Amino acid sequence: MNVMEKEEILITEINMKIIGYNLKRLREAKGYSQEYVANHFEMSQYYYRQIEKGRANTTIMLLSRLANFFNVTLRDLLEENKK
Numbered sequence: 721m722n723v724m725e726k727e728e729i730l731i732t733e734i735n736m737k738i739i740g741y742n743l744k745r746l747r748e749a750k751g752y753s754q755e756y757v758a759n760h761f762e763m764s765q766y767y768y769r770q771i772e773k774g775r776a777n778t779t780i781m782l783l784s785r786l787a788n789f790f791n792v793t794l795r796d797l798l799e800e801n802k803k
Contacts, residue, residue: 737774738800739783744772745801746790760789 747757758768761782770776780794787794 735774735800736771736777739778739797740772740774742797742799742801743786743790746792747772750790757786757789761785 747754754769754772755765758765761768767776771778783797784794787797
């Protein structure tokens with residue numbers, strides 16, 4: 721498996737609801753709209769909204785880019801907030 725294939729592996733075993741919750745929390749803390757984030761990543765607002773709702777699978781590569789955008793680690797997106 722080459723590097724590109726590894727980057728495109730879909731997140732299926734991780735709870736997408738947790739990822740979505742964390743993305744929504746981070747986005748709202750920054751005061752960004754879903755439209756703003758979607759436009760920044762050149763994706764549809766519908767797709768980004770589905771990620772936040774935990775209804776869309778995504779890739780590690782995109783999650784890594786989202787983590788960088790929100791200035792958090794990938795682990796921060798993947799872990800359930802204990803607070």
